[in-house]
Amino acid sequence: MSANEVASAARGLAKSDLSLAPIYRLHGPPPMWQRPATFATLVRIVLEQQVSLAAAKSTFAKLGTACGGSLTAKSIHALQPEAMTAAGVSRQKVRYIRELAAAMIARRFNVSRLKELDDEAVRLSITSLVGFGNWSADIYLMMALMRPDILPTGDLGLIKGIVEADVDVGLVEPLITPADLIERAERWRPYRSVATRMIWQHYLARRGKDIHATANG
Numbered sequence: 001m002s003a004n005e006v007a008s009a010a011r012g013l014a015k016s017d018l019s020l021a022p023i024y025r026l027h028g029p030p031p032m033w034q035r036p037a038t039f040a041t042l043v044r045i046v047l048e049q050q051v052s053l054a055a056a057k058s059t060f061a062k063l064g065t066a067c068g069g070s071l072t073a074k075s076i077h078a079l080q081p082e083a084m085t086a087a088g089v090s091r092q093k094v095r096y097i098r099e100l101a102a103a104m105i106a107r108r109f110n111v112s113r114l115k116e117l118d119d120e121a122v123r124l125s126i127t128s129l130v131g132f133g134n135w136s137a138d139i140y141l142m143m144a145l146m147r148p149d150i151l152p153t154g155d156l157g158l159i160k161g162i163v164e165a166d167v168d169v170g171l172v173e174p175l176i177t178p179a180d181l182i183e184r185a186e187r188w189r190p191y192r193s194v195a196t197r198m199i200w201q202h203y204l205a206r207r208g209k210d211i212h213a214t215a216n217g
Contacts, residue, residue, distance in 0.1 A: 001146045001193070003032055009148070009191040010198060017187055019165040020195060023202045030197035037144040039104060039111050040064075040071040042126075045136050046096050047089070062087035073104035096131030103129060114140075119147055142193050151185050151192040153178035158196055161203035 001009075007029040014024035035041045043063070048056040060071075066087045067075035076084075076097060084094045103109035109129060114122050119141060126137040138152035152158060162184065163175050175181050188195040 001148050003029075005148070006030065006032060006194055006197070009194040013188060013191060013195050013198065017195070018169050019162070019171065020198055022169065023165060023198050027198075027201050027205060030194065030201040032146075033143055033197065033200075034146060035143045037111065037115055037140075039073050039100070041144050042100060042111060042132075042136075042140065043071060043076070043097050045139050046093050046100070046131060048139075049093070049131075049136065059088040063089060073101040076101040077105055093131070096129075099130040100132075115145055119150065122147075142196070147193060149190045149192050150196070151182065151188075152196060153181050155196075157203050158199055161199040164206070165199060165202060 010020075010024055010029040014021045035044070044056065044060045047059050047063075063084065064071045066083050067079055081094050081098065084097070085091060089097065100109070104111065109125065114125060117125065122141055122145065123134065123137040126132050126140060127134060133154070135152055135154035138150050138155070141147045141150045142152065159175055159181060162181070166173070175184060185192050185195065
């Protein structure tokens with residue numbers, strides 16, 4: 001998706017969804033929040049699992065420094081696990097990142113080829129890696145490959161954000177399960193990624209976060 005496509009989709013979603021309309025009026029189109037389609041982005045997604053974006057950003061920067069400024073499969077492979085934990089990476093995530101690097105080096109996984117695959121094939125490829133579930137695959141599909149119709153059902157910010165947005169316009173049925181979210185998001189097709197960005201945008205803004213820097217910088 002280009003910036004123009006995101007903006008056009010956001011306008012359409014604001015017309016078709018009562019809860020997205022005030023978000024669009026307040027904030028306009030959501031940020032692109034685009035990341036490079038690289039090994040380093042997959043590492044960053046691992047670091048973001050179950051921690052704040054700010055904490056993950058700090059650890060990602062320290063890990064990059066430990067790798068000599070170039071965070072690649074080879075630089076991770078050459079780095080001692082102790083140096084990774086010293087950078088703030090948990091032992092469990094050290095394993096996930098080193099397994100990813102090993103898969104890249106052994107050519108069991110090729111990050112550059114993901115852009116050639118359809119959404120489900122990308123998901124299957126990423127979730128075959130140790131420590132990578134559907135949320136990790138969804139974030140990569142949305143932010144690195146810029147696919148338009150991804151719904152990260154395991155994302156707490158999205159779940160909390162849509163509940164808040166619905167309550168704001170007088171809809172008080174709470175979302176309870178991923179199945180509820182999937183049903184709620186059917187009206188967003190084929191731009192569920194854009195609707196998700198709009199919800200994230202509002203969720204972050206009402207908490208005083210910089211919506212343009214939070215996920216990118």
